[in-house]
Amino acid sequence: METEIDFEELKTNGVKINYYFICKRKLWLFDRKISMENQSDKVLMGKLLHEESYKRDKPKEVLIDNLISIDIVDISNIREIKYSDKMQTADKMQILYYLYYLKNLGIQKKGIINYPKQRKREFIELTEKDEKEIEKTLVEINKILKNTKPPPKIDVPYCKKCAYFEFCYV
Numbered sequence: 001m002e003t004e005i006d007f008e009e010l011k012t013n014g015v016k017i018n019y020y021f022i023c024k025r026k027l028w029l030f031d032r033k034i035s036m037e038n039q040s041d042k043v044l045m046g047k048l049l050h051e052e053s054y055k056r057d058k059p060k061e062v063l064i065d066n067l068i069s070i071d072i073v074d075i076s077n078i079r080e081i082k083y084s085d086k087m088q089t090a091d092k093m094q095i096l097y098y099l100y101y102l103k104n105l106g107i108q109k110k111g112i113i114n115y116p117k118q119r120k121r122e123f124i125e126l127t128e129k130d131e132k133e134i135e136k137t138l139v140e141i142n143k144i145l146k147n148t149k150p151p152p153k154i155d156v157p158y159c160k161k162c163a164y165f166e167f168c169y170v
């Protein structure tokens with residue numbers, strides 16, 4: 001696969017791709033390993049436990065380069081499980097990133113996002129346009145994480161549910 005970026009230099013994990021599309025400040029704080037113990041984290045823990053319990057029936061989980069963890073469903077598909085369907089763009093970009101990552105390794109797959117709580121599935125295919133978007137995102141993430149200060153607060157309703165709410169607003 002021909003890329004227009006230095007993928008080896010810019011590659012990152014799926015959570016950072018996800019956070020980039022939620023809040024760039026959250027991405028920066030997460031990268032600096034700043035963590036907050038609050039109600040939101042408890043909510044997050046519940047969420048993770050739910051996702052983990054759902055994952056138990058998975059056929060195979062593969063850790064690649066110690067960086068990304070992918071559920072292989074079958075010969076054609078990988079899967080991502082999400083507790084909430086409120087961040088669909090971020091979820092979609094995360095799985096598109098996995099598809100991009102695999103394509104770089106010469107592996108072509110399609111993706112499925114499962115929203116068990118909402119009982120729905122979304123089917124994802126990586127297009128050339130998506131590849132460009134992923135490459136642009138990796139460049140942007142690299143720029144953000146090099147900054148010594150975090151990006152500004154975004155002040156959206158989601159902030160109240162974010163684990164960094166107290167860090168940002170109190």
Ligand code: SF4
Pocket residue numbers: 022023024025026029152153154155156158159160162163164165166168
């Ligand atoms: S509280 Fe809001 S501004 Fe702060 S990191 Fe979370 S989403 Fe971003």
